[in-house]
Amino acid sequence: MLIFPNAKLNLGLYVTQRRADGFHSLESVFLPLPWTDALEILPAAPGQPTSITLTGRPIPGDPATNLCVRAYELLQADFPQLPPAQLYLHKIVPIGAGLGGGSADAAFTLKATNELFGLGLSTESLESYARRLGSDCAFFIRNQPVLAVEKGDVFEEIELSLAGTTCVVVYPNLHISTAEAYARITPKKPAQPLREALAQPMAAWRDTISNDFETALTPAYPVLAEIKQQLYAAGATYASLSGSGSAVYGLWADSQPGPMSWPAEYTVWQGTL
Numbered sequence: 001m002l003i004f005p006n007a008k009l010n011l012g013l014y015v016t017q018r019r020a021d022g023f024h025s026l027e028s029v030f031l032p033l034p035w036t037d038a039l040e041i042l043p044a045a046p047g048q049p050t051s052i053t054l055t056g057r058p059i060p061g062d063p064a065t066n067l068c069v070r071a072y073e074l075l076q077a078d079f080p081q082l083p084p085a086q087l088y089l090h091k092i093v094p095i096g097a098g099l100g101g102g103s104a105d106a107a108f109t110l111k112a113t114n115e116l117f118g119l120g121l122s123t124e125s126l127e128s129y130a131r132r133l134g135s136d137c138a139f140f141i142r143n144q145p146v147l148a149v150e151k152g153d154v155f156e157e158i159e160l161s162l163a164g165t166t167c168v169v170v171y172p173n174l175h176i177s178t179a180e181a182y183a184r185i186t187p188k189k190p191a192q193p194l195r196e197a198l199a200q201p202m203a204a205w206r207d208t209i210s211n212d213f214e215t216a217l218t219p220a221y222p223v224l225a226e227i228k229q230q231l232y233a234a235g236a237t238y239a240s241l242s243g244s245g246s247a248v249y250g251l252w253a254d255s256q257p258g259p260m261s262w263p264a265e266y267t268v269w270q271g272t273l
């Protein structure tokens with residue numbers, strides 16, 4: 001089975017509280033971004049163990065601990081009838097970019113395994129497996145715009161119509177660890193609830209919606225402010241860091257991006273939400 005795990009964007013992100021388990025509570029809107037990897041899952045050849053073949057963007061770490069393999073093995077522990085699998089992942093989405101690419105691969109592995117082998121797992125059950133693999137992994141099970149709270153793994157419905165919006169995502173080839181980013185934050189409640197700010201036209205968001213990671217990381221990584229500035233200079237209606245970075249995106253509500261120029265080592269995606 002061939003699937004295309006997509007990235008996500010965070011629209012507003014407030015780290016509201018440090019939790020007793022060491023994690024943080026947050027308030028953020030998660031949006032699916034149609035920038036994808038390609039992943040194939042097949043039963044392994046007879047006598048072969050579960051393995052993964054990786055192509056495209058290099059993924060740090062031992063392939064045996066790749067989130068796709070961990071997701072498959074998580075289901076195998078509860079469904080011993082699952083045979084060893086051969087996974088092929090062509091990695092396109094930048095890693096450690098605040099785009100949730102690894103979490104998407106894991107969640108899509110769960111969904112595809114459920115379908116391919118007829119496990120009969122419900123959406124809720126797939127979400128519980130996903131939560132065990134990473135805080136933002138559960139979002140990719142339903143993969144629709146939501147207001148995420150708690151650890152970013154509990155979702156509330158939100159009315160948001162961004163279909164047709166032009167989006168540019170700029171990744172400056174800078175890996176920021178999520179744990180390091182959280183360590184730089186002093187949690188606090190937002191001045192205005194995100195749901196309320198999002199109800200206003202996009203042109204107002206520049207003054208009302210922010211990402212706590214952007215505020216905390218920009219002094220150490222001024223390149224983030226430079227990218228945002230160029231997106232606004234090209235006419236973006238709204239621009240922000242996604243998640244804990246380092247990808248910065250711009251949205252054009254009802255116009256098209258003007259000319260932009262980026263260093264050769266950057267990766268830039270442009271498309272429609």
Ligand SMILES: C[C@@](CO)(OP(=O)(O)O)[C@H](O)COP(=O)(O)OP(=O)(O)OC[C@H]1O[C@@H](n2ccc(N)nc2=O)[C@H](O)[C@@H]1O
Nearest residue numbers: 023024098099100134135136151152178179182243244245
């Ligand atoms: C910041 C966010 C915002 O959407 O996205 P990314 O920038 O990673 O895409 C997420 O909260 C990232 O979720 P995810 O990448 O799944 O994090 P996890 O693997 O669960 O945790 C990595 C580390 O981040 C910290 N962490 C993560 C989630 C959370 N709610 N509180 C935390 O403090 C912990 O230090 C944890 O050890």
Ligand SMILES: Nc1ncnc2c1ncn2[C@@H]1O[C@H](COP(=O)(O)OP(=O)(O)O)[C@@H](O)[C@H]1O
Nearest residue numbers: 060066067095096097098099100101102103105
């Ligand atoms: N399939 C995968 N794709 C991307 N990263 C993976 C994958 N499997 C494991 N990882 C590990 O997950 C971490 C980053 O995950 P990713 O979801 O891309 O980050 P972020 O949510 O910050 O964009 C990296 O340390 C990487 O080594």
